[in-house]
Amino acid sequence: MxxxxxxxxxxxxxxxxxxxxxxxxxxxxxxxxxxxxxxxxxxxxxxxxxxxxxxxxxxxxxxxxxxxxxxxxxxxxxxxxxxxxxxxxxxxxxxxxxxxxxxxxxxxxxxxxxxxxxxxxxxxxxxxxxxxxxxxxxxxxxxxxxxxxxxxxxxxxxxxxxxxxxxxxxxxxxxxxxxxxxxxxxxxxxxxxxxxxxxxxxxxxxxxxxxxxxxxNCRSALKIVVGDAVKATAAITANFPDAEFTVSDNMIEITSEVKDASVINKALVKADVAVYEIVNEKVEFEDYFIARLGK
Ligand SMILES: Nc1ncnc2c1ncn2[C@@H]1O[C@H](COP(=O)(O)OP(=O)(O)OP(=O)(O)O)[C@@H](O)[C@H]1O
Ligand SMILES: [Mg+2]
Incomplete structure (x- = not known):
């Protein structure tokens, strides 16, 4: 080119x-x-x-x-x-x-x-x-x-x-x-x-x-702390078949485009999963630069 x-x-x-x-x-x-x-x-x-x-x-x-x-x-x-x-x-x-x-x-x-x-x-x-x-x-x-x-x-x-x-x-x-x-x-x-x-x-x-x-690189992730990760993953897969996520202990991290925390919360509660915490962790545009530019 x-x-x-x-x-x-x-x-x-x-x-x-x-x-x-x-x-x-x-x-x-x-x-x-x-x-x-x-x-x-x-x-x-x-x-x-x-x-x-x-x-x-x-x-x-x-x-x-x-x-x-x-x-x-x-x-x-x-x-x-x-x-x-x-x-x-x-x-x-x-x-x-x-x-x-x-x-x-x-x-x-x-x-x-x-x-x-x-x-x-x-x-x-x-x-x-x-x-x-x-x-x-x-x-x-x-x-x-x-x-x-x-x-x-x-x-x-x-x-x-x-x-x-x-x-x-x-x-x-x-x-x-x-x-x-x-x-x-x-x-x-x-x-x-x-x-x-x-x-x-x-x-x-x-x-x-x-x-x-x-x-x-700046995509956001939804971190959910649940009582029962096995039940939670089943509920997420059933309700959001396209969701991409990782599981570690009782924390599920959704990295795909399922952005609305309240919708996911509702689905989990409906499946009788205890939800202790939902954090929308955004890697902001500016944070990306700060990480690369030093202080
Ligand atoms: N004519 C010069 N003589 C000596 N050192 C210079 C000269 N011009 C630039 N420098 C040095 O080269 C480095 C890069 O400077 P430069 O002006 O290109 O940075 P910059 O990214 O444009 O900074 P700024 O955001 O302050 O404009 C700096 O350490 C500066 O002190
Ligand atoms: Mg300059």
Whole structure:
């Protein structure tokens, strides 16, 4: 398979510090690839390596299936750390300045500003924009030159919940229009939830998992402590033939999709099984990351 981004053993050291350690990353066309990791994990450094803003010590990569990276990088728009905006100028004037890299007509600039939802800001100076508006402008700048891939470093950093929703919706919208994304994010924010693939970065090391596999890993389990496990398993099998469960001593753990504790409780009581405890043990999305990211 050809990937939009594929790295093999990519490594970056700063002195003794290995910021990016033997990374094999795979971003598919159409992905929203969420790079998740705590401060100093190596997210920004990995993005800089991909963009050619930092040079690797080892490893190689292909962009759009091609090892000639300059051509691939022309198809990438990016926003790394906070966008360096001209505060005393309007959104349009800022766009004009940044379009020197990708000459763009005034009409196209207006279209992009409309597209990210700040087309109505007129002569308003960027210095008086909200953080969410600045972030939208940063994304509009990243969209100059019609990129196929956007690399956004912590695009919701510092935004309030409404701003987070705005940027998240914008990313989903652009993704539906065909743009592939690599976005970095801290573990507990809302952005993580829109990813189709996760790259979990921990101390420079990357572990990839698809959103689907992650959901399966995060499935809940119903733990039931009963008086008579033999009678209980018979009742569960009779009432819920598709239920998957394990039994140890007087504890039955149902791992399949029989979620409603009250329905199971009723069936057990009807079968004259004493039920001492029912706990719905959910392995939450965030717990999964915490377990992998350390404290
Ligand atoms: N230019 C640099 N010189 C020296 N060390 C650096 C440099 N850039 C990054 N590092 C180090 O490399 C490691 C990874 O940093 P990086 O900025 O990539 O992490 P990050 O995941 O983006 O963190 P954050 O969430 O804080 O943005 C850190 O230990 C950092 O101190
Ligand atoms: Mg960073």
């Amino acid at each position: 050809d990937y939009v981004i594929e790295t093999r053993g990519l490594t970056k050291k700063y002195g003794e510090k290995i910021a990016v350690n033997q990374v094999f990353a795979h971003v598919k066309k159409g992905d929203i690839y969420g790079l998740i990791g705590k401060n100093g994990a190596g997210k920004t450094t990995l993005m800089k390596l991909i963009l050619g803003l930092a040079l690797p010590n080892a490893g190689e990569m292909r962009l759009f299936g091609n090892s000639y990276l300059d051509a691939g990088r022309k198809k990438i728009g990016s926003l790394i750390e906070a966008p360096a905006l001209f505060k005393n100028e309007s959104a349009f004037e800022n766009m004009k300045r940044f379009s020197y890299l990708a000459p763009t007509s005034d009409d196209e600039i207006k279209r992009l500003l409309d597209f990210v939802g700040i087309g109505n800001t007129g002569n308003k100076k960027v210095g008086s924009f909200s953080l969410g508006m600045k972030q939208r402008l940063g994304i509009a700048i990243a969209l100059l030159g019609n990129p196929e891939l956007l690399i956004l470093d912590e695009p919701i950093n510092g935004l309030d919940p409404a701003g987070i929703k705005e940027v998240r919706d914008l990313i989903v919208d652009l993704n539906h229009k065909g743009i592939t994304f690599m976005i970095s994010s801290h573990i507990l924010d809302e952005l993580g939830k829109i990813a189709t693939t996760y790259g979990i970065v921990n101390d420079g090391v990357l572990e990839e998992i698809s959103a689907e596999d992650l959901r399966n």
